[in-house]
Amino acid sequence: MSTWVEKLDARATAAESMVCVGLDPDPSKMAITDTLEFNRRIIDATHDLVCAYKPQLAFYEAMGADGFEALRATVAHIRSVAPDVVIVGDGKRGDIGSTADAYARAMFDYFDFDTVTLHAYLGRDSVAPFLKYGGRGAIIVCRTSNPGAAELQDYVLEGTDGRTVYQRVADATEEWDNEGRLGIVVGATYPEEMSVLRAEHPGLPILIPGVGAQGGDVEAATRAGVNSDGRGVMISSSRGIIYASGSADEFDSAARDATSALRDEINRALPATSTQ
């Protein structure tokens, strides 16, 4: 069994890219109105430059049933033109029992994602159903990049030798699977916290949102996040790529240019000792 993490590593190596493009279609910003066609053109223009695509489910849900259809067709299109690219369903679900089972069916059977983002506030019970699908898995929301993150995530837990809430989440993520199918989400705006998490969890893949429009520094995030092989991260940008141009004729070529620039920026930041 090959896992999504192995697929990611192979793809990052082959494409020399740790760029993840966020496919977050917003009708108020898209250069054309058809969601599937918008995504197809972005994918066709960028897939040789990326290691992953990450559709954010909220944007499709806001379009209702039509959005669900468009998302499913988008995943099928990626499978068709770029089968080696990892597809991350960013839905941040978090529930238990038969409900978590149903979420896993939606994410893996209906949409066919390789991996999904999850909230782990409910503990291992909320993650286990996503580990029943062979090499598929999940990425647990750990430390986010927004101001409100500190309201809960930064507290230190009594009796843990100084572990914060978000460190506890990362520790638990390691405990919940022995087969390397879980990762963590760490926002780009806190490279110091990311460095600590990387040192403590050398093997966990890290999904890094928050570069570009959200203000995270690419060089700092890359250096803080990569593993000892100079890989192990997906650096995700959405608005900076898919809305790089508002022109119906040129938004896809502009997306390609922005993806290429981000890929280069990441690769330039890699420590010289890494193998990539």
Next chain:
Amino acid sequence: MSTWVEKLDARATAAESMVCVGLDPDPSKMAITDTLEFNRRIIDATHDLVCAYKPQLAFYEAMGADGFEALRATVAHIRSVAPDVVIVGDGKRGDIGSTADAYARAMFDYFDFDTVTLHAYLGRDSVAPFLKYGGRGAIIVCRTSNPGAAELQDYVLEGTDGRTVYQRVADATEEWDNEGRLGIVVGATYPEEMSVLRAEHPGLPILIPGVGAQGGDVEAATRAGVNSDGRGVMISSSRGIIYASGSADEFDSAARDATSALRDEINRALPATSTQ
């Protein structure tokens, strides 16, 4: 502006009911195959006995776009036959920025829920977009009833005079809105913790899942959860009601009987001093 919490209180008073029926259609359990028809018959048979319906989004998502259509039509049917009943979209979303805005559009503009469940791991930024819709609001996942809940929720936070993670979530919920549009989710299986939360937050509505199939004791949960008026809770049962009978002819009347029995069990448990 009337809030969903005021609507809930008025409905609980008028119907003398704190029963919330979970509309969680599972194709492997439903007595008939058509999801919308299944929900319509449950709703038609029970709406005079309930204060709320709570569709669990996972079950609809697992059916894909058709499930989304069925859920939207289910909400419209409730609005049509029982406009005074509160409709809770149980999706436990939790994200920030433009993504949280998109989730709010999905939940309120597309589905037309009165309120939704949310994860608050990302802090107030993940809740604020749901407070931009007049009297609508949200119910924050606080203390769940599953074994894994203790892996994070029960830790005590340093520097807080002994507050646990879940108490901090309840405290933050109070801080995030001055207009009474937020509540908390507390599982039925921990009545002691619920008593403490109720004492600390006399005004917060509490959504209580976990009775019936999940093993929570109705009497204990009711006594622990109600406010000083003997209301302020939604006690939610799904499987025990909607799958009370596997007969295509009788599942709706069996659901009515189960709803009525739960309503009576809750009302018998009310403290004699309450006004209901």
